[in-house]
Amino acid sequence: MVEPIQKTLKQINHVIYGKPQQIKLAFCCLLARGHLLIEDVPGVGKTVLSHVLASSLGLNFNRVQFTSDLLPADILGSAIYEPASGSFRFHAGPIFNQVILADEINRATPKTQSALLEAMEEQQVSIEGKTRALPKPFFVIATQNPGNQIGTFPLPESQLDRFLMCMELGYPDAKAERRILAGENRRQLLGTLEPAIDSDTLLQLQQAVDQIHMSDALLDYVQAILSFSRSSPYYQIGLSPRAGLALVHAARAWALIHDRDHVLPEDIQQLLPYVAAHRLHSSSKMSASNRIEIVAPLTEVTIP
């Protein structure tokens, strides 16, 4: 089961230098049937990452650049009158793709944002009274500029919660950056990529995630983390049951990526910064500057 995973990861790493960790997380998110939010400054390779992911997995890909005048119909599609047939025909929007890059999601108005987020949650779209299922697998990578930029509508907590994971890409290290500067155009490389696995294999992998064993001891551990976050003075609001569920799914996918049929406490500890941090609000008692620091108290919870 692990062979196609390794192959895919290897191929993506071949295109994107120096980010094996982030690539693994993005893939884990995809395997766990979740959606990914990347928070970073422009130009660090967000688009390339999502494009490579789509190409390597043999999925069709579309990119939507979010702007303040983007309307829900621009994403979902709309019915347009066709004089030839004399009737309305539905023109599917970009959302009917398997991988969607929602670039700079916080530039759009809340109405448009919520249209996308609703589709993510429901895995289907209702337009003009008709419900249309979205393709499978369906994976949204949204990017977000750091919140303090002008002209942005930051996502509210309730919508942040819809993303399974949230992470930064970060600048490449010196060695990787040098290779990028010296090497050929990354985007051209994209065109030459052959899919490492097909979408059927991917669906099988997604099903395999559900088979990963999670022992009672680990469920206790997740529960201990949840209840700690609720009673700890370091957080204003604790983690929701949905966050706990996200932790469980992500940990299973993470274990699969690491070729295990069972989850270990370390899986949960390693995923906490990416699954839990964006759902937490640290209180004034903690001065945390990044997501690893935000969840530091949670990683110190006793493993039962």
Add this chain to the structure above:
Amino acid sequence: MIAQQQVKSERFRDEQSQPPFNGIIWLLAAMLLVIIPHLFRLPIWISVSCLTVLGWRVLAEYHHWPLPSALIKLAITLGLVAATYLQFFTFNGLLPGSALLTIMLCLKLLEMRCIRDAMIMVFLGYFLVTASFLFDQSILSGLYLFAVVFALTTALIILNHPLASSNNQRHYLSLTSSLLLQAIPLMLVLFVLFPRISGPLWTLPSDQTSAKTGLSDTLRLGEITQLAESQEVAFRVKFNQAPPPANQLYWRGPVLWHTDGRNWQDISPQSPLRKLPPKQQPQFSGDAVNYTVTLQPHKQSWVFALDLPTNIPNNVSQQFDYQLIAKDQVDDVMRYSVTSYPQYTTGEPWPLAHSAALQLPPQHNPKTQALAQQWIQHGLTPRQIVDQALEFFHQQPFYYSRTPPALTSNDPVDEFLFTTQRGFCEHYAASFVTLMRAASIPARIVTGYQGGELNPMGNYLIVRQSNAHAWAEVWLASQGWVRVDPTAVIPNERIETRLDTQRFQTTLGDALTAQQSDWITQRIYWLRSSWDAANHQWNQWILGYDANKQRQFLHNLGLDNLSAKQLLFMLLLAIASIVTVVMSYLLYDSTRSKDPIIAGYQHFCKKLARVGIKHLPSHGPHTFCELACKQLPHHEQQITTITQCYIALRYRPDQSRHLQEFLQLVDQFKPHKK
């Protein structure tokens, strides 16, 4: 694989931030509780201003009013401090000190902005709780202050630990309870072992304002004594054998010698007699009575004993007239053991005392003097004159009354003996002694307490202020000083009881049937007895736990003659052992587990801990394995195998397959450093 990121996140508490609302409300409530006992003692204007400030702060908190400016605060502070000085003319002393503290505590509320200020308030609150004990150390006060400490601690916890939601009150309360419960063993150890200093550690500034209770050293005829109405306990007595009959229970207090015709006083402080012991030790006969007295603080120095005491305690001296004087004013509950002999014969008095016992202002009370002269002219012996006087009280229509008419003339004894003929013990004792002295028989007034109420719950005697009494002593050449109680000769039918108490009793009786009333009376009596018994135990064991008792207690434990240093050492030892017991219980509790897999893994971790590899509760098996392998590369294989086994057992689907193998591996594992 992500390396386990050891992030030491800096989590400092922001002390400048605003305290949480529920914390403030708890704090204000606790403050109110703290100052309530002080409010009753302080002048009314201080109490009113303190409550005003507190009330204002509560309203300000609800309506988000701004706090007053620095200038206003300064003005209020200076004004109140000046007013306090004008009230007491000093800041020294218990009452002015606590007044100032209470005012300052309330004024601090006007500038409480951030968490730091609120913390200071809580600590000041604890201090004021301690200050309350300087005034009152009773059970009720102890219970009340314990509740105050509970409220203060809860406020402290909320301030330190602000949770997001305010519906966590129960969480806070349980945290407070467990904190205070944990403090109890430490409290007991400190109470039992902390070195007691015989004598006060520091002298509190004596308080002119605080009221002295009980008897006084002056007896004024015609002034109604309030003592008779007071149910307050004067002292309690535990007899080592059956108590003597009630007519022998005369508890000797101040002896009054000097009179100006109206007032009676103790012998003047300049008199050389003051320094003298009795001239001769009395000759005792009959059975000795051994007992222990627990004296309530009365802010005077005399202590009480049955006539006549011997074997008196060290810190008490016996004066020439057998009254007992403590070396220091009795400010705290005092316990002492005495032996008395109800039957005694005293010897000769000092010559000076003999003449002092005949002193009488010549111009006063001519009728009384005439009566005495008449008896002398009849040629009666002193013994007969005493009997004649008692006969006079018995035959004439003298009434015992708690509310006698005032004696207004310059010759109050004449007025009492021949006109009003109504009075209580003071009147009878004073006029009897005047008669005796007029007949040239040495006599003096003895004040003290008579009788007492036996408490069946604790089998001890309660002597209340209402037992206060005055009687006379005359010196007869054959017998020495003889006690004569002229009040006792008044026949029962001439004793007037208070009308209002009677009236109260009948209304109570009307409302209830006889049986119920009887039952209720019994209950009330039972409650009163139990409550007094509890107070007695409290005095005896808590307040009376002094250096002596401590020595005795430790002696019973087999520890003798401990110096203060050794005591302190023991104290530390006891605290250390309590902490050890608690810690090891907690450790045991956290490691105790019935699951053999977990127990095996814990065993494994313990073995590694012995060679310096510590397993944190947040270490996952893999993390710990890597950590251990890095430090003990020569054991890498074993450690990895055991960890794999453990993971397989605990986290993989089909458990319990290799349990025996795993336990065996752990058993065989003997890590050592290279």
